[in-house]
């Protein structure tokens with residue numbers, strides 16, 4: 001459903017892992033054999049399966065017309081294809097994203113009459129030919145039922161399409177199967193997937209056939225607008241005619257069309273330009289589409305400089321090389337490992353790498369006042385919880401991922417999040433800051449005169465603001481702001497203020513007397529709390545899969561938790577799990593409750609908030625159970641099926657879950673802490689780009705049947721290692737972490753001194 005944007009785990013991987021140790025074990029290993037870009041292209045995964053480069057702006061694929069599945073452009077269902085566009089987001093929820101300026105090829109127009117070609121998305125929609133959709137990193141292809149075969153590849157800012165027209169043109173009917181003159185026509189439509197266009201212009205050059213233009217669009221999950229520009233050139237056939245179209249009428253007398261919102265037509269009327277060709281000599285036309293956020297001239301410049309010669313094969317092989325290089329950063333010994341699991345691993349990593357969010361964006365004084373939780377299409381995206389850019393910044397700071405970041409400015413920004421409420425906290429900073437500072441929680445009936453935003457999520461905002469303040473404290477400590485450190489550490493304990501120790505939870509029995517309501521046996525949950533200090537009530541199971549699952553989204557009637565239940569949020573104290581464990585009755589009661597969260601059906605693993613609870617057994621001295629629950633979810637919820645992702649992929653977040661869990665070091669976002677579980681491979685190695693040193697995690701007694709998944713003992717560079725966690729230095733300084741596995745839980749990593757840090761025990 002709706003989530004996205006801040007990819008903590010994914011970003012950790014993308015930024016800390018960028019160079020190679022060497023060849024994979026097997027000489028004939030090709031990582032492309034283990035990447036299926038179509039995983040997650042149905043059932044709400046919203047994965048973009050098309051052609052792109054690592055961190056590339058151009059992302060080319062076919063677009064379909066299924067409103068529930070077209071968020072990432074293409075879907076592996078039976079829906080119709082309406083065009084081929086050059087920019088996409090992957091895995092987002094909400095409304096569809098990008099998909100601007102689609103092109104659409106036709107073999108000819110019936111009766112050679114331009115008005116018999118198909119212009120609108122509805123009219124031109126064509127089925128795919130089943131089984132023709134193919135993709136690998138850098139490449140996408142599909143055939144339409146018009147017998148037109150399409151292929152796409154990309155450079156950084158340019159999409160390149162190779163369109164093959166049917167040679168049997170006398171029978172290559174469009175729509176009604178009757179004969180056509182063989183005179184291909186290619187249109188560019190001034191639209192996008194969410195139909196958000198307002199002002200737009202397209203022009204066609206009658207001598208070269210070049211179609212270029214601009215449009216103003218809206219982001220799919222945020223406010224404001226963005227301008228985008230394109231420049232399409234053609235190669236392979238001579239120009240026969242050019243013109244423009246509006247709605248379902250076209251003509252050749254006018255070469256430019258501008259459109260404005262008319263106040264009546266919503267979605268806006270289709271409009272754009274077209275170029276028609278004489279029959280291409282080899283039945284192919286290459287289409288090169290440059291894109292730019294700056295100008296048409298820049299879009300054309302990008303296209304001309306990146307692909308001067310329209311050479312499809314060369315561009316494709318450069319794209320493939322770029323991916324092989326990028327993916328060679330991780331080296332695994334996969335002896336004995338099931339091919340499907342290897343595919344889950346590499347496909348997850350592939351999806352994590354295309355879209356890096358905040359890291360690498362230089363921050364400077366002119367850019368920062370408040371930090372948005374999410375940025376998309378150059379606009380501010382909606383905030384879903386706390387000011388979680390604080391977490392990303394602290395994470396980068398602690399891990400020395402500092403390129404381009406002025407930390408004095410970064411610190412000013414996170415303090416501004418914590419201290420100064422913006423007028424619109426739906427898209428930046430935090431709301432309720434007056435109550436936060438005076439009461440120490442976000443009251444469910446808050447009176448906030450400083451700004452406005454969705455007055456929901458009082459529970460989840462409280463626990464996230466508390467964690468955000470902890471992250472600020474960590475930065476304050478590093479930067480020598482001692483008083484601030486103390487202040488924000490103090491505020492990081494505010495989660496306790498929403499905890500009602502007497503709250504019980506009834507659940508539905510799903511195992512025996514199905515439907516019968518029974519006491520879960522657990523007491524003490526986060527609950528709504530009013531300005532006057534009294535607790536309100538929200539059923540702790542509300543918005544879990546067991547009860548009104550979809551009632552906690554970012555709408556005004558959303559409840560006090562976001563995309564999940566109080567059951568889940570009650571575990572969200574990553575800064576001080578030690579105190580949480582005491583609060584919930586000690587390690588044994590905590591472990592029972594956390595196991596129950598996973599086995600009772602109360603937890604949906606398809607939203608990121610559910611990731612950390614898989615590994616929080618470490619804090620109660622039970623690292624074996626973290627390993628057990630990692631395997632509980634992989635592959636049952638993350639697998640190689642087309643629907644093999646629980647929930648939206650969220651720009652690779654689900655991919656990062658599988659990749660990091662299978663590598664065996666789970667990062668606690670915002671802390672210099674990785675929780676250790678055995679990798680799903682005999683060994684995994686990663687080389688640091690900063691230091692060139694290699695970190696290897698090796699299993700001794702590896703069992704590909706995954707019965708021996710419990711660590712019995714460990715060594716780091718040959719020395720006994722008892723802690724069940726490790727810091728980022730391991731990635732930077734390299735070394736060998738060797739884990740000896742067995743079939744039963746052991747005493748390893750269970751003692752008090754072995755546990756990851758908590759504010760109350762540090």
Ligand SMILES: *[C@@H]1O[C@H](CO)[C@@H](O)[C@H](O)[C@H]1NC(C)=O
Nearest residue numbers: 076077078079128129130131
């Ligand atoms: C193509 O596959 C879909 C299932 O994805 C099926 O519903 C449809 O009938 C198939 N079409 C043809 C022509 O076989």
Ligand SMILES: *[C@@H]1O[C@H](CO)[C@@H](O)[C@H](O)[C@H]1NC(C)=O
Nearest residue numbers: 080125126127145173175177
């Ligand atoms: C192609 O697909 C479209 C959209 O489903 C359909 O209207 C049209 O009849 C199909 N054409 C052929 C030749 O099958």
Ligand SMILES: *[C@@H]1O[C@H](CO)[C@@H](O)[C@H](O)[C@H]1NC(C)=O
Nearest residue numbers: 053054055056155156318322
């Ligand atoms: C694409 O852009 C990235 C990031 O700016 C750059 O590192 C890379 O070299 C570019 N790739 C090509 C093929 O130009």
Ligand SMILES: *[C@@H]1O[C@H](CO)[C@@H](O)[C@H](O)[C@H]1NC(C)=O
Nearest residue numbers: 147165166167168171172173
């Ligand atoms: C035309 O030829 C292509 C192969 O070039 C074939 O796939 C398609 O079925 C043919 N179409 C018709 C309508 O005969």
Ligand SMILES: *[C@@H]1O[C@H](CO)[C@@H](O)[C@H](O)[C@H]1NC(C)=O
Nearest residue numbers: 110111116175176177178179
């Ligand atoms: C198919 O196209 C022919 C040629 O223009 C036209 O006469 C005929 O009415 C169309 N048939 C259908 C079923 O639309």
Ligand SMILES: *[C@@H]1O[C@H](CO)[C@@H](O)[C@H](O)[C@H]1NC(C)=O
Nearest residue numbers: 198199200216217225260261
């Ligand atoms: C759209 O064009 C109108 C003039 O036709 C202009 O007033 C308006 O500012 C433009 N809007 C945007 C978002 O560019």
Ligand SMILES: *[C@@H]1O[C@H](CO)[C@@H](O)[C@H](O)[C@H]1NC(C)=O
Nearest residue numbers: 361362363364365366367368
């Ligand atoms: C800050 O960054 C923006 C965007 O990259 C840039 O336009 C601006 O010149 C920078 N300002 C300073 C002072 O570096």
Ligand SMILES: *[C@@H]1O[C@H](CO)[C@@H](O)[C@H](O)[C@H]1NC(C)=O
Nearest residue numbers: 398399400672727728729732
């Ligand atoms: C980060 O860099 C500082 C200073 O260079 C160093 O003291 C610290 O140990 C580094 N931290 C990590 C996690 O490598």
Ligand SMILES: *[C@@H]1O[C@H](CO)[C@@H](O)[C@H](O)[C@H]1NC(C)=O
Nearest residue numbers: 509510511512513514518520
């Ligand atoms: C659910 O019902 C079954 C059968 O009556 C019972 O054995 C089981 O203990 C119940 N579950 C819980 C959690 O009470």
Ligand SMILES: *[C@@H]1O[C@H](CO)[C@@H](O)[C@H](O)[C@H]1NC(C)=O
Nearest residue numbers: 445530531532533534535536
């Ligand atoms: C506190 O406020 C809530 C919400 O307005 C109200 O329902 C409750 O009765 C109040 N409690 C007291 C003790 O005033």
Ligand SMILES: *[C@@H]1O[C@H](CO)[C@@H](O)[C@H](O)[C@H]1NC(C)=O
Nearest residue numbers: 538539542547548549551559
């Ligand atoms: C649960 O969903 C039902 C049906 O949509 C609705 O009537 C009810 O008010 C919801 N309950 C809560 C607590 O939101």
Ligand SMILES: *[C@@H]1O[C@H](CO)[C@@H](O)[C@H](O)[C@H]1NC(C)=O
Nearest residue numbers: 636637638639643644645646
């Ligand atoms: C694959 O994952 C999906 C999504 O989580 C799940 O619904 C499905 O049951 C899984 N399939 C298998 C074969 O485990």
